[in-house]
Each structure stands twice: as C-alpha cells, then as structure tokens.
Amino acid sequence: MSPQPPLSTERRVLDAAKVCCERWGIEKVTIDDIASEAGVSRATLYRMFPGGKDVLFDALRLQEIEDFFTRLLAHLEGVDDLEELLTRTVVSATHELRNDQHLAVMLASEPGDTLGQLTVDGLPRIIRVATLFIVPLVDPFLPRPESARLVELLARLVISYFLAPSDHVDFADADSARLFIRTFIIPAFAASLIRS
Amino acid sequence: MSPQPPLSTERRVLDAAKVCCERWGIEKVTIDDIASEAGVSRATLYRMFPGGKDVLFDALRLQEIEDFFTRLLAHLEGVDDLEELLTRTVVSATHELRNDQHLAVMLASEPGDTLGQLTVDGLPRIIRVATLFIVPLVDPFLPRPESARLVELLARLVISYFLAPSDHVDFADADSARLFIRTFIIPAFAASLIRS
C-alpha cells in the first residue's frame, strides 16, 4: 500500500516466518529460526507478538489473506463486465492457490490437517474476507444481498475445485471458467441484474 | 542390481532418510522422523546403524554416490568411442548434479557448509569413487596411469563447472561439452591413445 522503504520490522518478521515455513515446514520452525532469519532478536519478536508462535502465525495468516486479495484485486482493475469480472476472479484465485502450496496452508490454519482446516474452520474465514474484498466490485451489478450470496458461492466453488479438481471444469483455464460462469452463475442472478 | 521384490529394510530406511532430508532439510530431521517415514521402529534403526544419525547419513552418502555412478554408467553403455564416452560422462554427471540439489549435498557432507565440503573434504572422495567407476571404461583407450589421470581431471572439471558455471562452456549441453573435450582433453592424451 504505502511506500515504506525500510520495510516495517513487523513485516520483516512475518516475511521471515513465511520463508522459514517454506524451507522447513511449519512444524519444524522455531522462534529462533524466525528471529535470526528476520535479523531480529528473540526479545523483539516476543514484544511484537506476545503469546509466541500462535500469535505470530495468526498475524501471518492475516497478512497472507490480505496479500492474496490485494493481488487478486490488481487483476480485476477496470473490468466493467460482470461475466469477465467473475471469470478473472476465479481464474486468478485458482492460480494463486495452485502456485503457492504454502498459501493454501496459511489461508487455512495449522499444518497436518490442512484440508480439515481449509474445509471446516478455514472456510468461514476465507468466505468472510472474500466477501469483504470482492462484494464491492460486484455491487454495481447486483443489489447487496445478491452480491454477497454470489461471492460466497464463488468462494466455495473455487475452494472446492481447488481441493478436488474436476474433469469437466478447470477454473485455472479462462475459457473453461468463463463457460461455467456463463452457464451456471449468471443465469441464476439474471433476474436481479442492475442494467446500467 | 539384484531384484529384491520386498526391498531390504536398510534400503527402505535410507530412502526414508532421503525423503525426510528433502522435506525438512538435513538439520531438522530426527531419528524418529526417519523411523516413522520408513515404517520401522527406532530400535531397528539403531541396530542397523549403531552410532545414530552420523552413521546413518554416512551410509546414505555412500548409497547416493553408488546410485549416482550406477545411473551414470547406464548412460555410457555400448559407447566405443573415447570422445563420445567422455562427453556423455560429463553431460550426464552435470545433469544429475543440477537436477538433484539434494544429491550435491549428499555427495559432499554436512549441510550448511555444503560448498566447503564439496570442494575440500568431498572432492577427494568423489574423485576416488569416480576413478573406481569410470576408469575401467577408459582403460580400453588409454594405459592405466593415463586413464586415471584423465578421469580425475574430468571429475574436477565437472564439479568446478557445476559450482561456478561458465559463459563459455556448458557441460549440460552435449555439443558444448563435446567441443570442449575434443579441443582440450583428447589432444592432451592423444600421444597415449591405444589405437585398436
């Protein structure tokens, strides 16, 4: 967002935590690993995240989610067609998820039971945040209750097709995604469409 | 070599150790990790490798080296031309090294100072083993002291160009390697060549 040349200490620590996770896996990372990777003393780290690893990883998850949607929004700029907007949304989101194995874990929660978290505990949070970010973009096309329902539906579908890819639909492929959206999504909301 | 359908326990353990190393990095792997990855009890592991991790990793290094040269030899079968033999040797070896980051570590020794080991402690061992495996293939073309010298020279060059790639020579590229060998290696040993 803002241009912080020296990069905030907190950001450095969280980035270091991410690097460590990617290198060793979340269950093998220690506070010391993160501190020295960030070039920061352990004391600073505890001052910044009282509660230790749990709090730190919570913050990291939060940052990951924000980064995720920030990147996503960048791919949606200037789109003024609902079908195109939704298509790009699912395609970009799917690409992000597939490219960053680590991201999927972070969006969810603890390791080991990644899938469990992604589908049980993690889902509501992701849907909530997705709504927060994406609904405003859909608002021009749909009245509020409908846009929220649409975004939730899409979020669920993206995650479902990510976890269990289908032979018939590939959300990573723009054409396939567009066809899906044109066929199943748009018609369902056609009645509410705001004709501008 | 021999067809062992159930795969020996020792092999299973070493393979498990390799898997664990690739997943977590050598410094984060515990005996327990390896044991459970191999589906073997810790006691068995200690019986098999008295001395623990050190002995186990020594054995792993040995296996890696043997596998390395076994794969290498497979690429050299039936070659009856010295230039072609040497070319394939450096190309295959270079590919193996580049494709398997883990292999380079194993061929050397402890992690952290991989390069230090690869160039200081590791080099003599690799050269020794390389000689053991490759010299017999060169024997038909050169008298013994020359063939040993040739193999040692090649081993040093492969490792050097692997560690510090050059703009002028690419041992991963067959044409480039062949040109290099034709220009710099063969002539140096031309006088000793056994004309069959």
Added chain:
DNA sequence: GACACTAAGACGAAATCTGTCTCAGTGTCA
C-alpha cells in the same frame, strides 16, 4: 524349541526450545 528378527515403548540423560526477564545501546523529541 532355538534362533533371528522385529515393533512398541519405557527410561534417564542430553539437547533444544520456550517465554520472561534484565541490562545496555541507540535514536527521537522537547
């Protein structure tokens, strides 16, 4: 039944990690 091999896990010792704390050094602001 003797034998070789194994899994499971108890055990104490050693090593590592955690979380809190103190102390000293730095830069900022008034």
Added chain:
DNA sequence: TGACACTGAGACAGATTTCGTCTTAGTGTC
C-alpha cells in the same frame, strides 16, 4: 539535557523434544 520508545544480547528456569539404550513380546524360520 533527560524522558521516552525501541532494540539486541543474552541469562535463566522450566517445558518439551530428542537421543541412545534397554526390556518385553510378537512373528516367522529352521
């Protein structure tokens, strides 16, 4: 100058993990 906020370094005790050895019991083979 002094109050203030922030930091690195590291001591410290306690929790946790890991290590290496050991015992016990189970299995298959001869």
